[in-house]
Amino acid sequence: MKQEPAAQNSPPASPPSSQPLSEGDDPQALWIFGYGSLVWRPDFAYSDSRVGFVRGYSRRFWQGDTFHRGSDKMPGRVVTLLEDREGCTWGVAYQVQGEQVSEALKYLNVREAVLGGYDTKEVTFYPQDTPDQPLKALAYVATPQNPGYLGPAPEEAIATQILACRGFSGHNLEYLLRLADFMQLCGPQAQDEHLAAIVDAVGTMLPCFCPTEQALALV
Numbered sequence: 001m002k003q004e005p006a007a008q009n010s011p012p013a014s015p016p017s018s019q020p021l022s023e024g025d026d027p028q029a030l031w032i033f034g035y036g037s038l039v040w041r042p043d044f045a046y047s048d049s050r051v052g053f054v055r056g057y058s059r060r061f062w063q064g065d066t067f068h069r070g071s072d073k074m075p076g077r078v079v080t081l082l083e084d085r086e087g088c089t090w091g092v093a094y095q096v097q098g099e100q101v102s103e104a105l106k107y108l109n110v111r112e113a114v115l116g117g118y119d120t121k122e123v124t125f126y127p128q129d130t131p132d133q134p135l136k137a138l139a140y141v142a143t144p145q146n147p148g149y150l151g152p153a154p155e156e157a158i159a160t161q162i163l164a165c166r167g168f169s170g171h172n173l174e175y176l177l178r179l180a181d182f183m184q185l186c187g188p189q190a191q192d193e194h195l196a197a198i199v200d201a202v203g204t205m206l207p208c209f210c211p212t213e214q215a216l217a218l219v
Ligand SMILES: N[C@@H](CCC(=O)N[C@@H](CS)C(=O)NCC(=O)O)C(=O)O
Pocket: 033, 034, 035, 036, 037, 038, 039, 041, 064, 065, 068, 069, 078, 079, 080, 111, 112, 115, 116, 118, 139, 140, 141, 169, 175
């Protein structure tokens, strides 16, 4: 898949610090939960990361995006979390410590809040390997009150919108497929029917949407 240049506002991705401090060393340590583009492009320095899930939320492509994956004229669709008692959303939690905390929050405030319309919310994160040792984490959630919120739509309509949009961080289709790739890596216990239905709809429409070689140039 074509690597899209990072959004202009994002600092160069940096690898996690080579000597992660143990959690006890830094009371400022913070976990940040990513469940959309953050699972493949955190673009902030972190000390540790865990794959896992949050309960009580479902992931939905119900947030409009006019910067990263869309434009004012053609807003793309990105994900948010919907409160759902039966829901379970898989993603990645990143631990930031020391100076990483303020740097990550400053960066994410621009990328998520200012440019994306997301608010912060505390969630309980269950690492895949140690679900009996849950962690408190900060998540960025787009609520229905934010101006970019698009809300529910048939998965076929969402797929059509994703196929048609691109923004400063790349094509909306890349956003969808990278998230689908991540879910594949999580294994069979990680299910997301909404995501899978949109990927299926895209697969059905892509050949009609544009010839194969053009489709491949999209991502
Ligand atoms: N807050 C979610 C969604 C984040 C997300 O996808 N935000 C958009 C802002 S609209 C973004 O950062 N996009 C960057 C990209 O598409 O590469 C997460 O934790 O991953």
